[in-house]
Amino acid sequence: MIAKAGYQEIEHTADIALRIWAPSIPELLVQAAKGMFALCGIQGKKSSRRQRIFQINFSDHENLLVNFLSEVLYYVERDKLVLDRFQFTLHDHQMTVIASGYPILSIQKMIKAVTYHKLEIKTTENGFAAQIVFDV
Amino acid sequence: MVNISDFKKISDFEWEIPQNVHPDMKVPVRIFATRRLLEKVFDDESIQQAINSATLPGLVGRVLVMPDMHQGYGFPIGGVAATRYPEGVISPGGIGYDINCGVRLLSSNISFEQAEPFLDALANALDYYCPSGVGKGGHIKLSEKELDQVCTEGSRWASKKGYAQAHDLERTEEKGRMEGADPSAVSKRARQRGLDQIGTLGAGNHFLEVDLIEQVFDQSAATVMGLFEGNLAVQIHCGSRGFGHQICSDYVEEFQGAVKRYGIKLPDRELVCAPLTSPEGQRYLKAMRCAANYAFTNRQILTYYARRAFEEVLAGKVSNWELDQVYDIAHNMGKIEVHEINGEKIKVCVHRKGATRAFGPGNPEIPPEYQPIGQPVLVPGSMGTASWVLLGTEESMKRSFGSTCHGAGRMMSRSQAKKKIWGEDLRNQLQSRGIRIRAGSLSGLSEEAPEAYKDVDDVVQTVVGAGIARKVARLVPLIVVKG
Numbered sequence: 001m002i003a004k005a006g007y008q009e010i011e012h013t014a015d016i017a018l019r020i021w022a023p024s025i026p027e028l029l030v031q032a033a034k035g036m037f038a039l040c041g042i043q044g045k046k047s048s049r050r051q052r053i054f055q056i057n058f059s060d061h062e063n064l065l066v067n068f069l070s071e072v073l074y075y076v077e078r079d080k081l082v083l084d085r086f087q088f089t090l091h092d093h094q095m096t097v098i099a100s101g102y103p104i105l106s107i108q109k110m111i112k113a114v115t116y117h118k119l120e121i122k123t124t125e126n127g128f129a130a131q132i133v134f135d136v
Numbered sequence: 137m138v139n140i141s142d143f144k145k146i147s148d149f150e151w152e153i154p155q156n157v158h159p160d161m162k163v164p165v166r167i168f169a170t171r172r173l174l175e176k177v178f179d180d181e182s183i184q185q186a187i188n189s190a191t192l193p194g195l196v197g198r199v200l201v202m203p204d205m206h207q208g209y210g211f212p213i214g215g216v217a218a219t220r221y222p223e224g225v226i227s228p229g230g231i232g233y234d235i236n237c238g239v240r241l242l243s244s245n246i247s248f249e250q251a252e253p254f255l256d257a258l259a260n261a262l263d264y265y266c267p268s269g270v271g272k273g274g275h276i277k278l279s280e281k282e283l284d285q286v287c288t289e290g291s292r293w294a295s296k297k298g299y300a301q302a303h304d305l306e307r308t309e310e311k312g313r314m315e316g317a318d319p320s321a322v323s324k325r326a327r328q329r330g331l332d333q334i335g336t337l338g339a340g341n342h343f344l345e346v347d348l349i350e351q352v353f354d355q356s357a358a359t360v361m362g363l364f365e366g367n368l369a370v371q372i373h374c375g376s377r378g379f380g381h382q383i384c385s386d387y388v389e390e391f392q393g394a395v396k397r398y399g400i401k402l403p404d405r406e407l408v409c410a411p412l413t414s415p416e417g418q419r420y421l422k423a424m425r426c427a428a429n430y431a432f433t434n435r436q437i438l439t440y441y442a443r444r445a446f447e448e449v450l451a452g453k454v455s456n457w458e459l460d461q462v463y464d465i466a467h468n469m470g471k472i473e474v475h476e477i478n479g480e481k482i483k484v485c486v487h488r489k490g491a492t493r494a495f496g497p498g499n500p501e502i503p504p505e506y507q508p509i510g511q512p513v514l515v516p517g518s519m520g521t522a523s524w525v526l527l528g529t530e531e532s533m534k535r536s537f538g539s540t541c542h543g544a545g546r547m548m549s550r551s552q553a554k555k556k557i558w559g560e561d562l563r564n565q566l567q568s569r570g571i572r573i574r575a576g577s578l579s580g581l582s583e584e585a586p587e588a589y590k591d592v593d594d595v596v597q598t599v600v601g602a603g604i605a606r607k608v609a610r611l612v613p614l615i616v617v618k619g
Contacts, residue, residue, distance in 0.1 A: 013180045013207040041579065061356040062405070063392060070385060077378060079331065080271065108579050110339050111272040112381040113233040116388065116405035117209030133209045135233045135381075135548070136340055 009034030016134050023127035026088045029068050041108025044082045049100040062119045070112040080104045081116045108136055111136055138183055149602035160191040166198040168602045173203050188403045189217055194224025197477045200536050202491050203598040204545030208470035210406030213490035218541045221483040227409035230487035232468040235424055237375030239514040243362035243457040248348050249452045251368055259615045260573040261367035261445035262443035266344050266438050267336045268575030269619035274335030287319040290429030294436040306503050308464040314433040317425035321387050326425050330379030335437035339619030342374040347611035354608045357509045361462050363609050371514050372438050380427035387420045423460055445467040465510035467492045467542035475537050486537050493604055494528030494540040511606055518544045519584045520566045523611045525598045531603035540605040544592035553588040572615045
């Protein structure tokens with residue numbers, strides 16, 4: 001039985017790619033972040049949680065997904081922080097994200113960028129699904 | 137879906153996808169490949185990506201694809217596309233996130249026999265001085281003012297600070313500094329990422345190698361370049377690090393709106409572009425040139441530290457431990473150049489994504505000592521295999537916008553490579569062949585295994601067969617430092 005929400009690595013010759021699915025757009029964002037961190041081989045150090053609050057401006061769902069992942073990736077590089085819990089508040093084309101996570105203990109791979117290549121969030125019987133390619 | 141029967145065979149090394157294969161194509165696609173190499177790329181999406189790239193507004197001539205082609209995102213890796221200046225467009229995705237990713241080659245007078253007892257120590261010193269791997273900062277932290285100077289002055293900044301030798305800059309594409317860079321076009325976030333990453337290799341397929349010059353094919357050209365069989369040489373492969381990645385991300389984002397404003401319809405959002413003369417296009421060019429200058433400076437600083445490692449380990453033990461710059465090339469770049477198309481000289485913006493500039497003899501853009509022979513082209517192979525030094529030709533000027541291949545080209549995904557190859561086994565196997573590996577991550581090592589790449593000799597044979605490069609020397613690795 002397939003989980004209602006999840007992620008799976010898919011083949012790409014040079015870069016890395018994920019298939020993600022979820023019943024809602026916020027949950028799709030969470031799965032994308034989890035999948036991206038799994039691809040990076042990130043291990044968090046369980047200690048007191050650190051919080052980050054940020055705003056994402058977007059024009060459509062694909063744009064929201066790329067901007068959200070780019071933002072959480074930025075905290076990996078700048079603050080060495082892996083965010084794994086998210087609360088979303090939506091106002092028109094702006095999403096406020098309250099996120100928390102742990103300092104990074106180890107990381108295997110750094111992603112250069114989140115791309116728009118063939119990115120399309122599709123409506124499915126169970127919600128939403130997309131494929132996303134990362135430049136590494 | 138295109139298949140091989142849609143291709144027109146031009147020669148044993150060239151194939152063309154006619155413009156009528158897709159109604160939105162503005163120009164045909166020309167692929168430099170043998171039939172065997174061409175058949176391999178049908179396993180991924182490179183062909184479709186090349187066709188998609190041919191839909192960009194303002195293209196001239198043909199979209200070209202090199203034999204090391206493989207699937208990228210938007211453009212295929214190995215792609216070259218020229219848009220008419222000023223009416224055409226510029227596409228950040230056609231240059232790539234790692235703006236001015238490139239290769240530098242240094243020659244030496246150190247023979248393998250002299251160096252062999254010290255290779256382990258040299259590997260350790262290079263690993264220390266030339267940081268590689270995820271999240272590793274460098275030995276230099278830039279101030280905000282210094283970052284501005286790096287953006288506008290490129291390798292000249294490094295030279296003023298004492299990080300360069302006499303003819304390093306002369307022997308760098310663009311002399312290590314692109315005109316028209318403007319830091320005001322760079323975001324605060326890109327700046328923040330750029331402050332502590334200068335002088336670092338990064339991860340992925342980036343590396344520093346000490347090589348043995350195994351075979352020379354053109355004695356007189358090799359002599360001009362200071363390359364002699366049996367001597368050591370050094371290759372440095374890296375780019376503009378997080379600074380360039382952020383600049384590309386920022387403009388791919390900004391151009392999502394620009395394509396709507398300018399009524400540009402594209403088959404893939406990663407191909408987003410803006411007219412070269414538009415405010416958005418101009419700002420991207422200014423920012424891209426900042427990243428290009430950052431990357432030139434990055435390789436210059438790594439060169440300084442590689443020299444320091446050589447001196448520390450070899451001074452007093454060999455007679456001459458100097459490293460002399462042969463050349464430094466970019467293989468992810470957008471450049472305004474003049475090319476002859478159908479007998480007419482046209483100013484164009486050449487996008488090279490995973491393709492190397494390969495100007496022929498006599499071109500004023502190349503150093504005077506190389507004008508009789510053509511521009512050196514540096515083609516690193518996959519880890520543990522050969523690399524090549526080639527030269528640009530008159531044919532590359534006529535047929536490929538002065539461009540040729542940039543490497544071996546992947547053919548196996550990273551996840552497949554990790555499943556098939558154990559990093560530790562690979563390291564042991566390479567070490568048993570006398571190659572010293574200093575790698576930050578064993579899984580990263582398995583992803584870059586030679587089996588994951590095409591045979592670089594086949595790729596080189598193809599560009600030579602097509603006439604868009606000629607052979608000078610083949611190098612084999614002795615030390616590999618990578619993330």
